[in-house]
Amino acid sequence: xxNIDTFVIVPTYNEADNIDDLLTxxxxxxxxxxxxxxxxxxxxxTGKLAxxxxxxxxxxxxxxxxxxxxxxxxxxxxxxxxxIQSGARNVMTMDADFSHNPRFIPAMLEMSRxxxxxxxxxxxxxxxxxxxxxxxxxxxxxxxxxARSLLGLKAKDATAGFRLYxxxxxxxxPLNQVFSNGYSFLVEMLFLCQRRGWQTGEVPIIFEDxxxxxxxxxxxxxxxxxxxxxxxxxxxxxxxxxxxxxVPVSTL
Numbered sequence: 001x002x003n004i005d006t007f008v009i010v011p012t013y014n015e016a017d018n019i020d021d022l023l024t025x026x027x028x029x030x031x032x033x034x035x036x037x038x039x040x041x042x043x044x045x046t047g048k049l050a051x052x053x054x055x056x057x058x059x060x061x062x063x064x065x066x067x068x069x070x071x072x073x074x075x076x077x078x079x080x081x082x083x084i085q086s087g088a089r090n091v092m093t094m095d096a097d098f099s100h101n102p103r104f105i106p107a108m109l110e111m112s113r114x115x116x117x118x119x120x121x122x123x124x125x126x127x128x129x130x131x132x133x134x135x136x137x138x139x140x141x142x143x144x145x146x147a148r149s150l151l152g153l154k155a156k157d158a159t160a161g162f163r164l165y166x167x168x169x170x171x172x173x174p175l176n177q178v179f180s181n182g183y184s185f186l187v188e189m190l191f192l193c194q195r196r197g198w199q200t201g202e203v204p205i206i207f208e209d210x211x212x213x214x215x216x217x218x219x220x221x222x223x224x225x226x227x228x229x230x231x232x233x234x235x236x237x238x239x240x241x242x243x244x245x246x247v248p249v250s251t252l
Contacts, residue, residue: 003032004032004033004034004059004060005032005087005088005089005090006031006032006033006034006088006089006090006091006092006109006164007033007034007035007036007062007079007082007083007086007088007090007091007092008026008033008034008035008036008092008093008094008105009036009038009075009076009079009080009082009083009091009092009093009094010022010035010036010037010038010079010094010095010096011038011039011040011072011075011076011079011095011096012037012038012039012040012042012046012047012050012096013039013040013042013046013069014042014043014044014046015042015044015046015096015097016042016044016045016046016049018096018097018098019037019046019049019050019053019096020049020053021098022096022098022102023035023037023050023053023061025102025103026102026105027057027060027061029102029103029105029106030106031105031106031109033060033105034059034060034061034062034086034088035053035060035061035062036062036063036064036079036082036083036086037050037053037054037061037062037063037064038063038064038066038075038076038078038079038082039063039064039065039066040066040067040068040069040070040075041065041066041067041068041069047063047065050063051063062082062086064078064079064082066078071181071182071185072161072181072182072183072185073178073180073181073182073184073185073188074181076093076185076189077175077176077178079091079093080165080170080175081175084167084170084171088167089166089167090109090112090164090165090166090167091164091165091167091170092105092108092162092163092164092165093161093162093163093165094120094161094162095161095162098208099207099208099209100120100161100162100205100207101205101206101208104120104162104203104205107203108120108162108164108203109164111164111201111203112164112166114199114201115199115200115201116165116166116168116169116193116198116199116200117163117164117165117166117169117190117193117198117199117200117201118163118164118200118201118202118203119155119157119160119162119163119190119200119201119202119203120157120160120162120163120202120203120205121155121156121157121160121202121203121204121205122140122157122160122204122205122206122207123144123156123157123202124156124157124202124203124204125204126204127157127202127204127205127206127207128204128206128207129206129207129208129209130206130207130208130209131208131209132207132208132209133209136209140159143158143159143187143225144156144157144158144159146226146229147159147187147229150229150230150232150233150236151187151191151229151232151233151236152194152236153187153190153191153194154194154200155190155194155200155202156202157202158186158187158190159183159186159187160186160207161183161186162205162207163186165193169193169196169198172196172198173189173192173193173196178192179228179231180224180228181224182220182224182225183224183225184224184225184227184228184229187225187228187229187232188228188232191232191236
């Protein structure tokens with residue numbers, strides 16, 4: 001893949017309205033970056049659109065096709081493995097619906113020089129959200145409060161899906177043992193990163209509610225997230241996680 005050492009994982013299901021614009025904006029950034037689209041056999045043809053991009057931009061766009069909706073967590077893991085196989089030094093994750101704006105990617109890459117995990121955060125100074133319903137805001141803030149309180153997470157935005165992981169972080173985590181699958185996968189990954197002593201930083205972003213299409217968060221996802229937090233809380237009480245506080249912060 002040439003000199004590209006950062007890949008953005010974009011899980012998709014029925015994102016045909018967004019995928020062309022998103023890939024255009026990511027690839028136009030003033031940083032060397034590639035995209036791995038993980039499509040769950042979208043009925044609206046998102047996977048075919050992504051394939052067209054991969055054919056035209058084989059150096060920067062890859063597509064992982066899955067037979068159907070298999071969950072956000074496994075989509076990320078499939079992307080992680082593809083990115084590592086492609087020689088990525090950094091692997092990022094973001095939504096396909098423009099709730100995560102590509103313009104924040106360069107700042108996240110810059111912070112990765114001194115942090116192992118970088119979060120595009122709504123809840124640090126300069127961050128925020130717009131066009132979100134009050135229910136979405138309350139749900140997000142409540143989920144963050146519970147996750148941070150019960151799990152001891154230090155990040156202000158513990159449920160954010162806009163992230164950068166350095167390669168060594170992903171290689172330290174047994175991905176096939178990550179239990180969560182939906183949005184609670186994000187909380188579990190952060191929990192595992194922090195327990196291993198990896199250092200986390202947050203870049204302020206403005207989170208926008210999706211412009212086109214329908215939100216994917218269901219009531220079932222909320223229940224799954226509650227279960228995940230309680231399960232990890234018990235795990236935290238038991239202790240015994242591998243800790244690596246001696247890991248140095250290196251400048252890439």
